[in-house]
Amino acid sequence: MNVNEIAAELRARLTEVQAEIARLEQATIQPLSAKFSDQANDLEELATNEGMEVQHIHEAEQILAALARIEAGQYGECDVCGADIAPARLAALPTATRCIKCAA
Numbered sequence: 001m002n003v004n005e006i007a008a009e010l011r012a013r014l015t016e017v018q019a020e021i022a023r024l025e026q027a028t029i030q031p032l033s034a035k036f037s038d039q040a041n042d043l044e045e046l047a048t049n050e051g052m053e054v055q056h057i058h059e060a061e062q063i064l065a066a067l068a069r070i071e072a073g074q075y076g077e078c079d080v081c082g083a084d085i086a087p088a089r090l091a092a093l094p095t096a097t098r099c100i101k102c103a104a
Contacts, residue, residue, distance in 0.1 A: 062095040
């Protein structure tokens, strides 16, 4: 897979993640149920949604950083040692910033 294909996949994933973030944000602003007994479930769902939103925001940040590295011509270079990150690692984790040796 070449860098252009990786960038296209990252952009597509970013679109998905941003849509999910927007959906979760909408879910968190819904009022609680009028029935007190249902509010515990609402609060549990709210906490779950907030946790998922944080994870998606983190993923979006990683994708944006990977796209920036692609634009700068630095994609696939280890942030620690400067060596090339193995293509298999980038295929498995396109947002990787470290080679296997430095990630360990």
